[in-house]
Amino acid sequence: MRFLHSLLFLAAGAAQAASTWGFDDATVSVSSKKGAGAKEKFNEKAPLPQSIVLGSSDSLKILLTAKEGGKGKRPHQAFVMLQEPTTGLEAPFPLTVKDNGKAVVEIKHSDLPTQLAASTTPLKASLILASFGAAEGINKPIFDIDVATEPNATPIVAEKPMRYGKLDDIHHEFRADPKSPPKVISLVFVLAVLATVPALFIGWLTLGANVSHLSKAINAAPLAHGVFFGSIVAMEGVFYMYYASWNLFQTLPVIGVVGAATFLSGTKALGEVQSRRLAGER
Amino acid sequence: MKFLVSFLVLVFAAVAQAISSSGSRLLVILEDVAEKAGYSKFLADLEGRGFDIAYETPKSESLSLFHLGERSYDHILFLPTKSKGLGPNLTPNILLQFINANGNILLTLSSSTATPSSIVSLLLELDIYLPADRQGLVVDHFNYDALSASEKHDVLLLQPPGALRAGVKDFFSDASVIAFPNGMGQTLGEGALLAPVLRAPATGYSYNPKEQTETVDDLFASGSQLSLVSTMQARNSARFTVVGSADMLSDKWFDAKVKKVGEKDTVKTGNQEFAKAISGWAFKETGVLRVNWVEHHLNEEGAGNASNPKIYRIKNDVTYSISLSEYSWDKYIPFTVPESDDLQLEFSMLSAFHRLKLNPTISSADSTTYSSSFKLPDQHGIFNFMVNYKRPFFTNVVEKNTVSVRHFAHDEWPRSFAISGAWPWLAGIGATVTGWLAFCTVWLYSAPAATRESKKTR
Structure with a gap:
């Protein structure tokens, strides 16, 4: 039964195959406040070669007669689709x-959704005419619309709606490392600083500095002088260790020990120096 | 050992249920319980997948979605009902509470029965819009079934939807041709939680069959703006699905033969596959993500690699790993990020300092580990390792681990001898020390200079 049914439909389809939707007497006109704009005729064979310019205060009017199998008739679906390519x-x-198929639509610039109004590429306009029953509908491109943006009008911005998706990568920009001056300059100043040591020694020698009383002092107070001078050198060694590896709590007790040695040996050693001064030998 | 136990527990749980990741209690609401015969294949499919189905009518007084504050059902399936409202047990507020309590709803519409006002208010709440007066029929004069709807064109034949956009996993394209009979379309608001599954072809449109029989002057929606099957996944990952045509789930259309207008051969509809895909997604059998563990550690030579320390130093090298599984019908499988999409890690304090792609490193039978290594920013403060993976059709993954990032300690800076600019100062110290020791020597042991003997002697 069903098969028969479909056969009947097939037969009906074959009989009506010639019947398709189409249109005739189609014009598109742009009316603007400045005066009548372009008016073009178009047909279903091919889209208009030139695009229609639609300014921001203009409106677009499309007039046509819808036809089914060559006769004017009203289709259920008669849409002009504007597409942002x-x-x-x-x-x-x-x-x-x-009823007789005469169709009209007026599209103002302000009727366009913002995404289309903000488009920089020409919009593609197509016409859909179709209805119930077996007659075949048409869906044909008819023309392109250039949405003109006026230079002094506020630009239309179509905001993109928020969508979940991956975001752009971010790589942290690190601050630049502290920089040293060129090593050559540092080395010049190192040499300049180190040169003061021989300069000092030469100065002292010309003034007559010497160590002639060393044996005398050692003979007079060998232990005290040894420990006293040794502790002064050791103190520098402690400072070096503090710079190199020790922390303050390791350093302070050692300073205490070395300092005590300096103090205790110092009374004797400096007494010997005083005795030489009193003897008029300094 | 602990891992093994939890793994075994998982395996047993999976074997015992072999169904949806979020429970098996399914409530089906229909006008008359006898009507379920029309959907017997669809419902048998659901039962075969392990759902315990309860049938209720909106008029039933014993119907209650909550018992003692807990959900009585995990999922609800609404088949078309004729009544204008849905009674006091299914008010929009209760249905929203159900969604907030992580319950999933699959709603079917039909153009032949008016949608209950309770459902319309719920849809408005979710930013899904139905045609005015709850009357709408989707037709397409270019893609209809020539066998069953050669006059009315209200049985749309649709190709599988494909991926929503690049980077979104396609769960719904197993079916061949999908028949969409006698359906009502929806339009969706702009929210990111909404995602259409099936959209009308470019020439499809919705009209009011009562008032717009001659011509369509006031168009509700057409083309891809008209959604035929839409989804909404709430922030708590509860799922709400709208299927515009209840008939497409019915036995009649599961194995109907259709012939697209203008084509020669008849084909069988893929509605059964599509119904499985959409109900499986709606009831959380697919697209459910699980975070197994999150781990981060120092990635530096010589440093201890303790897991998840509370504190790091600026400019530390750090590795972050996250293990993810995806639920697929009855078990967890390793999660693979869809093509041209990335799983991203943010290292953020108020705003992201780093946003990096996580790369898959280890894959096991039921999980994939994604990790990324990077240098912490040179900014101290309280930071978050943040994975915020929200994608259409996947449940939300938001993992936030807070760590402190401290400055360099005083003894972690480079030593002064390593800095060339400090050499003159170091030389200065050396010169001073040498000079001091020489001075001490001279002061202690110098004999009076011969030429000035008379002056120096007092």
Whole structure:
């Protein structure tokens, strides 16, 4: 039964195969406040070669007669679709159709969704005419619309809605490391500083500095002088260790020990120095 | 050992249930319990996947979604009902509470029965819009079934939807041709929680079959703006799915033969596969992500590699790893990030300092470990390791681990001898020390200079 049914439909389809939707007497006109704009005729064979310019205060009017199998008739679906080619976003504009198929639609610039109004590429307009029953509908591109942006009007910004997805990578920018001056300059100053030591020694020698009383002092107080001078050198050694590896709590007790040695041996050693001074030998 | 025990527990749990990751209690709401015969294949499929199905009508007085504050059901399936409202047990507020309590809802609409006002208010709450007066029929004069709807064109034949956009996993494209009979379309708001599964073809549109029989002057929506099957996944990952045509789940369309207009051969519909895919997603059998563990440690030579320390130093090298599984029908499988999508780690204090791609490193039978190594920023403070993976059709993954990042300690800076700019100062210290020792020597042991003997002697 069902098979028979479908056969019947097939037969009906074959009989009506010639019947398709189409349109005739189609015009598109742009009316602007400045005066009548372009008016073009178009047909279903091919889209208009030139694009229609739509300014921000203009409106676009499309007039046509919808026909089924060559006779004027009202289709259920009569839409002008405007499509933004880069995103594929579409906006339908239904035509108002009379019984005899005369259809009209007026699209103002302000009717365009912001995404289309902000488009920089020409919008593709297509016409869909279709209805119930077996008659075949048509879906044909008719023309392109150039949405003109006026230089002194506030630009239309189509904000992208928030969508979950991956975000751009972020790599932290580190602050630059502290920089040293060129090593050559540092070395010049190192040499300049080190040169003061021989300069000092030469100065002292010309003034007659000497160590002639060393044996005398050692003979007079060998232990005291040894420990006293040794502790002064050791103190520098402690400072070096503090710089190199020790912490303050390791350093302080050693300073205490070395300092005590300096103090105790110092009374004797400096007494010997005083005795030489009193003897008029300094 | 602990791992083994938890693994065994997991395995047993999976074997015992072999169903949805979030429970098996399914409530089916329909006008008359006898109507379930029309959906017997779909419901048998669900039962075969382990759901315990309870059938209720909105009029039933014993119907209650909550018992002592806990959900009585894990999922609800709404089949079309004729009544104008849904009674006091299914108010929009109770249904929202159900979603907030992590319950999943699969709602089916039909153009032949008016949608209950309770459902319309719920949909408005979720930013899903139905045609005015709850009357709408989706037709497409270019993609209809020539066998069953050659006059009315209200049985749409649709190709599988494919991925929503690049980087989104496609759960719904197993089916061949999908028949969408007698359905009502929806439009979706702009929210990121909403995602259409099936959209009308470019020439499809919705009209009011009562008032717009002659021509469509006031268009509800057409083309891809008209969603036929839509989803909403709440922030708590509860799922709400709207199927615009209840008939597409019915026995009649599960194995119907269809012939697209203008084509020669008849084909069997893929509605059964699509119904499985959409109900499986809606009831959390697919697309459920689980975080197994999160680990981060110092990635420096000579440093201890203790897991998840509370404190790091600026400019430390650190490795972060996260193990993820995806639930697929009856078990957890390793989660693979869809192509052209990335799992990203943010290291953030108020705003992200680093946002890095996590790369898969280890894969096991039921999990994939993603990790990334990087240098901590040169900014001290309280930071978060943040993985915020929210994608359409996947449950949300938000993992936040807080750590302190401290400055260099005084003894962690480079030594002064390593800094060339400090050499003159070090030389200065050396010169001073040498001079001091020489001075002490001379002061202690110098004999009076011969030429000035008379002056020096007092």
